[in-house]
Amino acid sequence: GQNIDQPTEMTATEGAIVQIxxxxxxxxxNGLFWYQQHAGEAPTFLSYNVLDGLExxxxxxxxxxxxxGYSYLLLKELQMKDxxxxxxxxxxxxxxxxxxxxxxxxxxxx
Amino acid sequence: AAGVIQSPxxxxxxxxxxxxxxxxxxxxxxxxxxxxxxxxxxxQFLISFYEKMQSDKGSIPDRFSAQQFxxxxxxxxxSSLELGDSALYFxxxxxxxxxxxxxxxxxxxxxxxxx
Numbered sequence: 601g602q603n604i605d606q607p608t609e610m611t612a613t614e615g616a617i618v619q620i621x622x623x624x625x626x627x628x629x630n631g632l633f634w635y636q637q638h639a640g641e642a643p644t645f646l647s648y649n650v651l652d653g654l655e656x657x658x659x660x661x662x663x664x665x666x667x668x669g670y671s672y673l674l675l676k677e678l679q680m681k682d683x684x685x686x687x688x689x690x691x692x693x694x695x696x697x698x699x700x701x702x703x704x705x706x707x708x709x710x
Numbered sequence: 711a712a713g714v715i716q717s718p719x720x721x722x723x724x725x726x727x728x729x730x731x732x733x734x735x736x737x738x739x740x741x742x743x744x745x746x747x748x749x750x751x752x753x754q755f756l757i758s759f760y761e762k763m764q765s766d767k768g769s770i771p772d773r774f775s776a777q778q779f780x781x782x783x784x785x786x787x788x789s790s791l792e793l794g795d796s797a798l799y800f801x802x803x804x805x806x807x808x809x810x811x812x813x814x815x816x817x818x819x820x821x822x823x824x825x
Binding site (some may be wrong): 618633638640641642644648655687698699700701703 | 725739740743745751752753754755758766768798800802804813815816817819821
């Protein structure tokens with residue numbers, strides 16, 4: 601099975617930086633995805649890490665440590681539109697099923 | 711670029727009725743996943759299909775069934791609807807190849823309300 605732990609809620613200021621942590625326990629790990637989801641909308645792909653290290657993509661970066669079962673999503677130069685839920689989702693090797701954590705609801709304040 | 715198409719976008723049904731949700735994956739995506747997301751909850755995996763065969767099953771009630779057709783579209787059939795079935799139902803598709811960009815692409819979802 602997969603146990604995924606993320607903070608439930610976070611608040612950050614417009615223009616600042618925020619880091620959303622995720623720890624997971626999974627059998628047959630085959631990479632980890634981060635998705636962004638605005639209320640009532642579909643999750644949208646942000647990043648995918650399969651090797652240890654940092655992947656940078658514009659204002660968003662994602663880090664993975666497989667030995668520690670740990671990942672984080674780093675958001676820079678926060679904008680009001682970044683207010684959303686951020687879902688950490690390990691991918692299971694074999695059935696290749698994504699299992700989502702409860703998500704972190706991020707609120708950006710002016 | 712073509713996306714995952716789900717229909718209908720919204721559906722209102724009464725208790726004990728049936729509902730059918732449809733999903734049309736991205737062309738050349740042969741794997742389809744169904745998720746249920748209740749209010750304030752994370753998406754819960756229901757069922758998946760690869761090449762028209764069920765590949766995995768999650769927390770899908772026995773009242774629900776699904777299949778994938780020859781054109782790779784999928785339908786989720788829900789019978790004896792209960793109030794607790796009210797949720798957003800997402801379909802996602804992906805190609806069955808490994809690589810850095812083989813993440814799931816989600817459809818816009820079907821919001822089912824059972825009254």
